[in-house]
Amino acid sequence: MVQRSVAAGGALNSVTDDAEIVRELLAQVALRGAGRSICPSEVARALAADWRALMPRVREVARRLAREGRVVITQGGEKRDADGDWRGPIRIAQAPGPCSGST
Numbered sequence: 001m002v003q004r005s006v007a008a009g010g011a012l013n014s015v016t017d018d019a020e021i022v023r024e025l026l027a028q029v030a031l032r033g034a035g036r037s038i039c040p041s042e043v044a045r046a047l048a049a050d051w052r053a054l055m056p057r058v059r060e061v062a063r064r065l066a067r068e069g070r071v072v073i074t075q076g077g078e079k080r081d082a083d084g085d086w087r088g089p090i091r092i093a094q095a096p097g098p099c100s101g102s103t
Contacts, residue, residue: 034097071095
């Protein structure tokens with residue numbers, strides 16, 4: 001099964017820059033919802049037929065977004081430092097939003 005880009009309305013894209021990866025990654029984590037995560041391969045598969053070649057870029061974009069506080073990277077259920085030396089499978093989730101309600 002070929003996944004289609006969420007950010008591009010279902011079109012299979014040829015990725016030319018990291019901005020496309022950012023859009024797709026953020027669209028997928030938003031669609032998945034709070035408390036749930038995605039695999040970086042889901043983003044790569046949505047953007048390229050040769051998705052394996054795109055994986056290092058997707059992981060680097062995820063690191064950058066984690067540094068900016070826009071996503072959270074986890075491994076084995078534990079939050080990982082974006083600048084840490086991690087290897088192996090990771091998951092990407094929405095960053096916690098501001099608390100709602102009044103103070």
